[in-house]
Amino acid sequence: MSKLVLKSETQNEWEDLMQEGYTHSMKRNSVEAVRVWTELWNRIRDVLKADDNISMEDIDGAFHGMQSIYNWTTDFEMELGNASKKDKSFAQTRIEFCKAYITKYRDKSESNLEGMKWALCESYFDLGEIEEGERLFQKYLEESPTSGWGWIGWSDQYSLFAKKHNKDNDKAIQILEKALEIEGLQDRFYALERLEDLYMKVGRQQEATEVRKHLDQMKAKNAVRPKVALPPMIKAVPVTSVKIGRNDPCTCGSGQKYKKCCGR
Structure with missing residues (x-):
């Protein structure tokens, strides 16, 4: 294992860039945040490239x-996703960052890697490279078949977050139905919520009703949605009578996911 030592000058430079980016992020200015943080990432990547034995854990x-x-x-990954809604070039930056992070993280069982994998898949869909996005969703879900949010994220690319030309509620339903056949599926409650909404959209009322009964049973057993925790200094946008999940479109109309916008 590498015993990496960063010079105090390097530490200070990284800290300044990190905090400058957070200043923009707190003001919901994703584009400026990622412009600053891309410079920080470039410096981190230079250290990683200098020695193949250095991992992200060593940097941390x-x-x-x-x-x-x-x-x-x-x-950084989250803000790259936000910024890519305004400038598609950031989707490519997000792809390159996620690939490097996944490659350079030593502990392949680390849960944070899954988020990077799903972000990588989503970014290919954002760029219109559907075949590559599909290939990676299939690959990663073969490796982690019980990842509920992986299946939900894949389904969302044809429903909630689909481009107009790529909208396909039937395919989104098929993906979720396949997921729900998997024993031990994580976050089953949220997959069922998505499926209920999709059944309603395509007029499959009976199936939607059955799913709702199942959800109510899960709630009765206290398998309910946890409250979304907000970090300090960020106020939640009041939402009334709206069911919204972490990966649902934000109700403020930004076009971003709730977890990446008002639910941060």
């Missing part, structure tokens, strides 16, 4: 700023 352990590299990488 060697950095002693206000934020951890581990937490920051998740925020």
